[in-house]
Structures are given as structure tokens and as C-alpha cells.
Amino acid sequence: MTNFVELFETMESWGMLDVLLPFLLIFTVVFAVLQKAKIFGEDSKRFNVIIALVLGMVVVIPHILGTYPEGQDAVLIINNLLPNVALVLIAIIMVLLLSGVFGYEAKGAGGAIMIPAFAVIIWLFGISAGWWENFGWFNIDPDTMAVVLVLLVFGIIIWIITAGENTFKPLKDTVNVFKNK
Incomplete structure (x- = not known):
């Protein structure tokens, strides 16, 4: 069998x-x-x-x-990148789920969430492609990366829960400027 x-x-x-x-x-x-x-x-x-x-x-x-030249094989980069991206997507979905459970509605904060998420995706893509090998502080082992991601997620959750009413007003104004164009 x-x-x-x-x-x-x-x-x-x-x-x-x-x-x-x-x-x-x-x-x-x-x-x-x-x-x-x-x-x-x-x-x-x-x-x-x-x-x-x-x-x-x-x-x-x-x-x-x-x-492909050494270190530039797109398929290998994709195969190395996807597990990290999936981990980030799961973390983002968990933040959104937990904020929804606590009744938080982030109207207009999408841009504020997307900018750090995009930066993390670029960082993970760089790790998968081997771009940061010369920079020691960019090379974090997977266990440390998992701890950092968990701490960031909990920090964001605590910030969302404890944020005041006007905390997201500048973000709303920024997003509205781009929506009107």
C-alpha cells in the first residue's frame, strides 16, 4: 500500500x-x-x-x-521563498482574525499594514535569493526569525487593542488621498 x-x-x-x-x-x-x-x-x-x-x-x-547562473535560478528562489511568504501570510491572517475577534475595525489602515508586510516580503525574498549573505545582521536563523515574528505579531495585536480612537486618523487621511486620485 x-x-x-x-x-x-x-x-x-x-x-x-x-x-x-x-x-x-x-x-x-x-x-x-x-x-x-x-x-x-x-x-x-x-x-x-x-x-x-x-x-x-x-x-x-x-x-x-x-x-541559469549560479544563485539566480528563479525556480529555486521561488521554492525557497514560498514557505517564508506562507509564514508571513499566516501571521498577517492571524493578526486580522484576532483583531476581528476583539471587534477592531481598521478603516483606512490597510496602507499602514501593507508597507511593513511588503518590506518583510522583500526581506524574505532577499534571504531566499541569497542577497543578504554579506550582511551578517540580515542572516537570522529560522528559530530566531520565528521568535521575532511571534513577538511582532503580539506587539501589533497589543498596539491595536490599546490604540486610541485617533491613532489611525493620519493613516486614514493618507489612504483617502490616494483613493481620490
């Missing part, structure tokens, strides 16, 4: 985890962005599929052939 370990080992030997999943991820993200942006007009689904297909193959084929 087979088990899940053998199933994933078989999928790995077929190249599904190294080729198919990154291709599907790139294709889906590019297609969704093109559909949402409507760059080629309202009825441009065929063009968007072709562009997403080509971009997905342009990223995956050099990985299959081994032609």
Missing part, C-alpha cells in the same frame, strides 16, 4: 514539484494580473493566456536545462 511520502517522491521524480508547480504558479499569477489590469482590452483572454504561458515557460525551461 502506498502512502503520501511515496506519492510525493513519485511526483518529485516526475518533475512535478520542480517544474509543473512553479510553472502553474507563474502562469496563474501573470494571467490574473493581466486579466485584472485589462492591458489588451476587455476581451483579451486569449492574449493573456499566451503571454502567461510564455512567461511561465521562460522561467521554468532554463531551470530544466540548467542554464
